[in-house]
Amino acid sequence: TSTQPTSGPRPVRANRGSALTARSWATEAPLRMLQNNLDPDVAEDPDNLVVYGGTGRAARDWASFDAICRTLVDMADDETLLVQSGRPVGVLRTHEWAPRVLIANSNLVPQWATWPEFRRLEQLGLTMYGQMTAGSWIYIGSQGIVQGTYETFAAVGAQLAERRPADHPHAGDDSLAGTLTLTAGLGGMGGAQPLAVTLAGGAALVIECDPDRARRRLDTRYLDVIADDLDDGIDQALAAKQARKALSVAVIGNAAELVPELLRRGVAIDIVTDQTSAHDPLAYLPSGVALEDWHDYAAAKPDEFTDRARESMAEHVAAMVGFADAGAEVFDYGNSIRGEAQLAGYQRAFDFPGFVPAYIRPLFCAGKGPFRWAALSGDPADIHATDAAVQELFPDNAGLQRWMALAPEKIAFQGLPARICWLGAGERHLAGLRFNEMVAAGELSAPVVIGRDHLDSGSVASPYRETESMADGSDAIADWPLLNALVNTASGASWVSIHHGGGVGIGRSIHAGQVSVADGTALAAAKLERVLTNDPAMGVLRHVDAGYPEADSAAARVKLTVPMAVQ
Numbered sequence: 292t293s294t295q296p297t298s299g300p301r302p303v304r305a306n307r308g309s310a311l312t313a314r315s316w317a318t319e320a321p322l323r324m325l326q327n328n329l330d331p332d333v334a335e336d337p338d339n340l341v342v343y344g345g346t347g348r349a350a351r352d353w354a355s356f357d358a359i360c361r362t363l364v365d366m367a368d369d370e371t372l373l374v375q376s377g378r379p380v381g382v383l384r385t386h387e388w389a390p391r392v393l394i395a396n397s398n399l400v401p402q403w404a405t406w407p408e409f410r411r412l413e414q415l416g417l418t419m420y421g422q423m424t425a426g427s428w429i430y431i432g433s434q435g436i437v438q439g440t441y442e443t444f445a446a447v448g449a450q451l452a453e454r455r456p457a458d459h460p461h462a463g464d465d466s467l468a469g470t471l472t473l474t475a476g477l478g479g480m481g482g483a484q485p486l487a488v489t490l491a492g493g494a495a496l497v498i499e500c501d502p503d504r505a506r507r508r509l510d511t512r513y514l515d516v517i518a519d520d521l522d523d524g525i526d527q528a529l530a531a532k533q534a535r536k537a538l539s540v541a542v543i544g545n546a547a548e549l550v551p552e553l554l555r556r557g558v559a560i561d562i563v564t565d566q567t568s569a570h571d572p573l574a575y576l577p578s579g580v581a582l583e584d585w586h587d588y589a590a591a592k593p594d595e596f597t598d599r600a601r602e603s604m605a606e607h608v609a610a611m612v613g614f615a616d617a618g619a620e621v622f623d624y625g626n627s628i629r630g631e632a633q634l635a636g637y638q639r640a641f642d643f644p645g646f647v648p649a650y651i652r653p654l655f656c657a658g659k660g661p662f663r664w665a666a667l668s669g670d671p672a673d674i675h676a677t678d679a680a681v682q683e684l685f686p687d688n689a690g691l692q693r694w695m696a697l698a699p700e701k702i703a704f705q706g707l708p709a710r711i712c713w714l715g716a717g718e719r720h721l722a723g724l725r726f727n728e729m730v731a732a733g734e735l736s737a738p739v740v741i742g743r744d745h746l747d748s749g750s751v752a753s754p755y756r757e758t759e760s761m762a763d764g765s766d767a768i769a770d771w772p773l774l775n776a777l778v779n780t781a782s783g784a785s786w787v788s789i790h791h792g793g794g795v796g797i798g799r800s801i802h803a804g805q806v807s808v809a810d811g812t813a814l815a816a817a818k819l820e821r822v823l824t825n826d827p828a829m830g831v832l833r834h835v836d837a838g839y840p841e842a843d844s845a846a847a848r849v850k851l852t853v854p855m856a857v858q
């Protein structure tokens with residue numbers, strides 16, 4: 292029918308339990324995961340369909356959301372729904388190995404790929420910003436990023452430990468105990484920082500301009516304390532550092548003002564990073580602008596606001612460089628703040644590295660990245676059972692064992708219960724097959740979905756982040772994520788997406804995602820085995836091609852065929 296009831300904001304919650312509302316789990320799964328992305332416990336601004344990361348949306352508008360849900364409920368297992376930047380545009384006859392949903396979000400022809408042009412098209416209702424897992428329906432709340440953030444801070448701890456002289460009283464300690472980390476941003480992703488630092492044993496001082504965001508992290512136990520003011524924050528954080536106690540303290544204020552102030556005061560800070568939404572200048576609060584004026588001002592005068600945000604970011608980044616000059620460990624945490632500061636004319640913006648070349652690339656060479664799964668039943672017991680299964684499967688993976696010992700105790704579920712752990716090539720398919728067996732055997736009360744962030748080893752081209760400083764200079768080559776999406780489509784993933792601009796903003800990244808359903812069937816096992824073998828294999832191949840010896844070893848270990856390998 293041509294007339295649909297007008298749809299608008301309302302609280303959305305994924306269906307729970309083992310009863311289907313769609314015709315099969317192949318379509319019930321994307322339906323529940325789309326709904327879950329907009330669950331008020333999961334999304335940052337569900338009324339506006341914003342899931343996380345500035346304006347990362349799950350669907351173009353409410354009418355599109357309703358149409359996607361209606362369509363998924365009716366679809367057969369040989370049909371594929373096409374989603375163009377959050378709007379369902381057609382259902383085509385395919386086959387049962389094909390993805391049930393194919394998604395393309397925020398893609399623009401390169402010369403047109405700028406924020407002003409993107410926003411113009413967005414205002415015309417022609418596109419939406421999909422971020423990474425917002426528009427591809429596998430965001431699982433801040434927990435999704437906690438482990439990656441934890442791994443990063445743990446790697447920082449290990450590097451600091453390496454630099455300590457042998458006669459240092461804490462020579463062998465690679466935790467962050469006795470260190471103070473300064474960062475900003477307590478949004479969907481950034482909110483993981485205080486917990487990750489304390490899990491690694493350190494003290495954290497986190498600046499956030501929006502008190503509601505800080506309170507939300509306190510409520511979900513990601514954050515320990517909100518300080519009365521800057522002085523109180525400094526006192527509490529330094530006392531924790533002194534006592535080698537893990538404690539996270541938020542200070543409400545503007546990072547563009549407070550980070551330079553902390554540098555001026557010479558506060559003994561060891562590690563500095565940032566996770567404000569710097570990738571989108573309209574999502575970074577410039578200094579001198581009141582919180583309540585932010586969004587009206589940005590909407591009314593986007594160009595002026597952008598200039599002011601960039602100038603503030605330049606001040607923020609200059610202070611970060613100041614901390615680096617003073618000997619602190621400083622890194623960009625994947626939000627483009629260096630690129631934005633450089634656009635404001637600050638020359639030394641790239642004087643500190645991005646976190647990928649600094650800490651993560653060796654993991655990417657082994658195809659390792661943020662593997663995640665969610666229990667469609669909504670029952671936490673299903674995740675607890677899979678937690679145990681993963682611990683049993685990989686007894687020798689020390690990092691994973693350390694994480695899995697902490698996660699169940701420390702991570703509050705948001706929306707459908709889910710888990711994340713970094714697994715690589717040769718590992719992921721084993722977990723997928725085991726989960727599928729558990730569904731088949733009735734050890735889990737409903738199917739699980741298995742996916743990942745687009746921030747993964749072979750699925751993203753992003754020269755300011757995942758592909759910064761590649762050994763062969765191939766940072767901006769974007770063939771890899773496209774091949775990755777094609778490979779996952781060819782291998783039997785349940786939904787596959789190609790996005791532009793996630794993480795670091797429009798014009799700066801191209802990336803792909805996949806999610807696969809483990810519904811306990813033999814068909815699912817066959818698909819999972821291929822997808823979860825081939826998807827991380829793309830990461831290994833990408834790094835073999837770039838000349839990383841660690842990737843050569845990984846390729847040999849998992850027996851990949853590499854036609855151009857030196858014989």
Ligand code: NAD
Pocket residue numbers: 335343344345346436439475476477478479480481482498499500501504544545546547566567568569570571574575576577578624625626627746793794795796
């Ligand atoms: P978000 O929009 O949910 O949160 C950003 C937070 O920054 C908000 O709470 C906002 O109030 C705060 N903020 C903005 N300007 C500020 C200022 N001047 N001073 C203090 N606080 C300020 O975004 P998010 O999902 O938390 O993501 C944060 C950034 O990290 C984004 O740029 C995102 O693209 C990037 N990111 C990085 C990774 C990674 O793995 N490194 C992963 C995902 C996203």
